[in-house]
Amino acid sequence: MNLPKRAEDAHSALAAAFNTGDLATVLSMYDTSGIIVPEPGKPVSGRKEFEEAVKAILAIKGKMEIKTVYCLQTGNFAVGRSEWNITDGDEVKVKAKGIELMKQGEDGVWKILIDHAFGAEADLTA
Numbered sequence: 001m002n003l004p005k006r007a008e009d010a011h012s013a014l015a016a017a018f019n020t021g022d023l024a025t026v027l028s029m030y031d032t033s034g035i036i037v038p039e040p041g042k043p044v045s046g047r048k049e050f051e052e053a054v055k056a057i058l059a060i061k062g063k064m065e066i067k068t069v070y071c072l073q074t075g076n077f078a079v080g081r082s083e084w085n086i087t088d089g090d091e092v093k094v095k096a097k098g099i100e101l102m103k104q105g106e107d108g109v110w111k112i113l114i115d116h117a118f119g120a121e122a123d124l125t126a
Contacts, residue, residue, distance in 0.1 A: 001016070008071040010029070012066065018064040033113075034115075037118065062091075063087055078104075098116055
């Protein structure tokens with residue numbers, strides 16, 4: 001798995017990681033000291049909580065696709081807006097609009113620090 005060296009490649013790399021179905025591969029895309037929101041209103045943080053959240057998403061079974069709407073970078077931080085889905089053939093299992101904060105490590109690799117998978121939905125409330 002090639003980890004992204006450009007912020008604008010983080011979404012496609014995350015989709016590729018999810019499509020491996022491998023927990024360790026998906027977790028390699030994240031800075032687990034951050035936050036993941038695997039379902040609306042349920043943010044979690046910490047390594048164990050990240051693992052549980054990712055396991056639940058992997059359990060959906062299907063192909064993940066992520067379209068980058070935009071990616072804005074300043075220094076070693078970037079914010080992205082995504083439209084993503086998980087499909088199984090013609091069936092759409094999950095579809096949402098997300099917001100992600102990414103951070104570039106000293107090794108040049110971009111990891112997702114905050115993944116608000118439903119953060120850009122029109123009806124989202126805090």
